[in-house]
Amino acid sequence: MEEESDAEEQGFQFFECSFLEFIRYPEKKKAWLEKFYKNVVEDFKKSSRNLLETYFTLDDLRAAIKKHVSSDLNTLANSLTEQITIALCWNKMGHLKNLASCGNVRLSDFKAWAMEMQVEESTIAAAYDERQLFVHVCEGLKYPSSRERLGREPKTYEELFQVCQEESYSGNCQLSQIEKYAEDEWRALYTEAHKPLVMPISPHQVIEAAQARSIQVTEESFLQVYRYDKKLKLVRNACRIPDCPHYLILHRNFNQHISVERERSNFPHALHLMSHDLSDQSVEAVVQEVATCSQAGRQKRRKPSPIEPSSLDPLCDEIQVLLQEYKKDSGEV
Numbered sequence: 063m064e065e066e067s068d069a070e071e072q073g074f075q076f077f078e079c080s081f082l083e084f085i086r087y088p089e090k091k092k093a094w095l096e097k098f099y100k101n102v103v104e105d106f107k108k109s110s111r112n113l114l115e116t117y118f119t120l121d122d123l124r125a126a127i128k129k130h131v132s133s134d135l136n137t138l139a140n141s142l143t144e145q146i147t148i149a150l151c152w153n154k155m156g157h158l159k160n161l162a163s164c165g166n167v168r169l170s171d172f173k174a175w176a177m178e179m180q181v182e183e184s185t186i187a188a189a190y191d192e193r194q195l196f197v198h199v200c201e202g203l204k205y206p207s208s209r210e211r212l213g214r215e216p217k218t219y220e221e222l223f224q225v226c227q228e229e230s231y232s233g234n235c236q237l238s239q240i241e242k243y244a245e246d247e248w249r250a251l252y253t254e255a256h257k258p259l260v261m262p263i264s265p266h267q268v269i270e271a272a273q274a275r276s277i278q279v280t281e282e283s284f285l286q287v288y289r290y291d292k293k294l295k296l297v298r299n300a301c302r303i304p305d306c307p308h309y310l311i312l313h314r315n316f317n318q319h320i321s322v323e324r325e326r327s328n329f330p331h332a333l334h335l336m337s338h339d340l341s342d343q344s345v346e347a348v349v350q351e352v353a354t355c356s357q358a359g360r361q362k363r364r365k366p367s368p369i370e371p372s373s374l375d376p377l378c379d380e381i382q383v384l385l386q387e388y389k390k391d392s393g394e395v
């Protein structure tokens with residue numbers, strides 16, 4: 063039997079698959095899932111003292127979350143599945159019909175015809191058994207061609223019921239949502255810790271700060287341990303923010319650590335280079351130059367689009383300090 067409108071497009075609409083109260087109160091379902099996600103994240107956080115400290119990059123965080131939640135997601139799947147009712151949707155079933163040589167036959171017409179033909183009541187009852195119809199509808203949707211459908215051993219009601227359960231549950235609970243909550247927290251910690259502008263630092267200061275954190279580095283090994291930008295006086299292969307738990311600690315994927323701030327549309331590209339080159343000029347001059355991003359595209363990287371100069375206002379005091387630092391050096395060098 064085929065449905066009046068295109069059956070394939072409508073797929074599983076034949077089934078009333080409802081989160082019992084959730085379907086009537088979608089906001090309840092949303093709140094319930096949100097609470098679940100947050101609980102998972104809270105539980106995940108117990109495994110580390112501080113997300114930023116434990117996870118150097120967002121990728122590290124995501125990998126750990128994935129590992130942590132796989133069992134939680136199974137629990138969620140099971141508890142959601144228990145709350146889903148799956149049954150044939152009789153409204154839709156009433157529209158089933160088959161256009162054949164004997165006319166346009168609906169499911170109900172067929173029953174009337176069978177009774178008229180004095181088919182035994184028990185046979186009719188068996189044909190209209192809900193579980194039996196459920197199997198027919200499932201198989202019919204999956205294998206629209208009758209040749210294909212009849213040529214294979216049909217699945218049992220129980221098997222098909224389980225398939226429907228899985229279909230109805232999928233999409234309701236998402237790893238991505240849990241990741242999002244954890245990522246938001248990590249980003250907040252990162253942003254807070256990395257608020258200050260990176261200030262120029264001498265090799266000697268780096269060594270002192272690193273040794274204070276039990277990092278193995280000496281005057282002799284300094285250049286083997288750190289990639290150091292002599293001109294801008296910046297470490298290039300470890301976090302330069304004293305408040306960050308990863309300050310001066312070596313990580314292979316340092317660029318991923320700082321990539322978060324580069325996603326910001328107002329990230330001041332080449333700020334240190336500009337402050338160095340324009341150290342005898344005003345903060346406004348540096349801001350203007352950085353805002354046009356004219357220097358950032360120099361190193362074969364994709365040229366970022368210009369930014370609104372006023373979006374750098376909060377940095378002005380620190381840029382002033384930066385200019386003074388670089389000005390001091392220009393006398394020495």
Ligand SMILES: [Zn+2]
Nearest residue numbers: 301303306308
């Ligand atoms: Zn950092």
Ligand SMILES: [Zn+2]
Nearest residue numbers: 118307308311
């Ligand atoms: Zn670290």
